[in-house]
Amino acid sequence: MCSKIAGHLKQQDFFKRVIESGRLSHSYILSGISGIGKRMFALEIARSLFCKNGSFFTECSCSSCTQVKAGTYPDLYVYGGSELKVENIRQISESAGMTGLASKWKVFILDEAEKLSNSSQIVAGNAFLKTLEEPGEDSLFLLITSKYEMIMPTIRSRCSQVEFAPLNHKEMYSVLSEIRPDMQNMEDIIETCGGSVERALMIDDLKISDLLLDIKSRNFKKFIDFILNCNDIQIIKAVMEFIYPLSLAQYKKTGRYSYCAYGDYILEILKRLNYNINIDLARHDFVSKTYEVFSERI
Numbered sequence: 006m007c008s009k010i011a012g013h014l015k016q017q018d019f020f021k022r023v024i025e026s027g028r029l030s031h032s033y034i035l036s037g038i039s040g041i042g043k044r045m046f047a048l049e050i051a052r053s054l055f056c057k058n059g060s061f062f063t064e065c066s067c068s069s070c071t072q073v074k075a076g077t078y079p080d081l082y083v084y085g086g087s088e089l090k091v092e093n094i095r096q097i098s099e100s101a102g103m104t105g106l107a108s109k110w111k112v113f114i115l116d117e118a119e120k121l122s123n124s125s126q127i128v129a130g131n132a133f134l135k136t137l138e139e140p141g142e143d144s145l146f147l148l149i150t151s152k153y154e155m156i157m158p159t160i161r162s163r164c165s166q167v168e169f170a171p172l173n174h175k176e177m178y179s180v181l182s183e184i185r186p187d188m189q190n191m192e193d194i195i196e197t198c199g200g201s202v203e204r205a206l207m208i209d210d211l212k213i214s215d216l217l218l219d220i221k222s223r224n225f226k227k228f229i230d231f232i233l234n235c236n237d238i239q240i241i242k243a244v245m246e247f248i249y250p251l252s253l254a255q256y257k258k259t260g261r262y263s264y265c266a267y268g269d270y271i272l273e274i275l276k277r278l279n280y281n282i283n284i285d286l287a288r289h290d291f292v293s294k295t296y297e298v299f300s301e302r303i
């Protein structure tokens with residue numbers, strides 16, 4: 006993963022101010038689309054509280070920072086969405102009530118915090134609510150989510166929300182150049198990934214350009230399976246954005262009007278996907294139109 010935080014300077018300033026002035030609250034929700042570094046940011050906040058040299062988002066190799074980076078610092082507790090179960094929440098509550106083992110601070114990072122609101126996790130959600138009501142001294146809860154509105158209102162009302170924006174072009178370029186320097190079509194991918202590193206890596210991993218080559222050679226199986234099973238609308242839009250220039254190139258090459266009409270169709274459906282259209286219908290339509298146009302023989 007990337008070794009440095011890209012962007013989010015306003016959020017850094019905010020936390021720097023509240024930490025330095027001693028006004029750090031007990032609980033924050035870091036919200037924003039997935040894949041923009043919220044978890045890494047939360048770990049940096051924890052590191053700055055534990056650091057022996059008072060570093061803040063800057064490199065440090067003191068023993069505390071080294072332990073935070075290795076995931077072994079005793080007062081740092083990090084839980085992923087599937088770990089937000091009642092037994093772990095009880096553990097969190099217990100640790101929050103005790104004195105820190107190595108620091109005065111205890112930091113709890115709860116990733117995919119919206120999962121605490123799943124009906125199956127409701128006991129855990131309520132247990133966590135109690136913990137938030139009596140957080141214990143010097144405990145900091147950093148909840149991370151890409152679905153802020155799905156977090157229980159009672160939990161939301163006890164936390165301050167800090168919103169994170171998608172990364173801009175320059176920030177995306179800087180992160181991707183570091184973690185995947187040999188990425189092909191990096192500029193195109195940045196254009197289509199909506200400012201999310203996670204999505205850019207997914208688009209690269211999926212080898213969308215391979216899907217397009219398959220379509221060109223009338224081999225549709227992988228493409229159809231992929232689109233019908235993909236639940237991320239941004240990824241479907243990325244495939245459409247990649248296929249659009251292909252349809253124009255085919256039109257230029259063959260002179261067939263159906264490619265030109267298909268290009269118009271892609272632009273139209275991309276526009277409609279920004280509104281609340283039925284995604285299931287849209288992707289079935291997209292698959293059948295693509296098949297119809299690209300399977301036609303001259």
Ligand SMILES: [Zn+2]
Nearest residue numbers: 056065067070
């Ligand atoms: Zn340090």
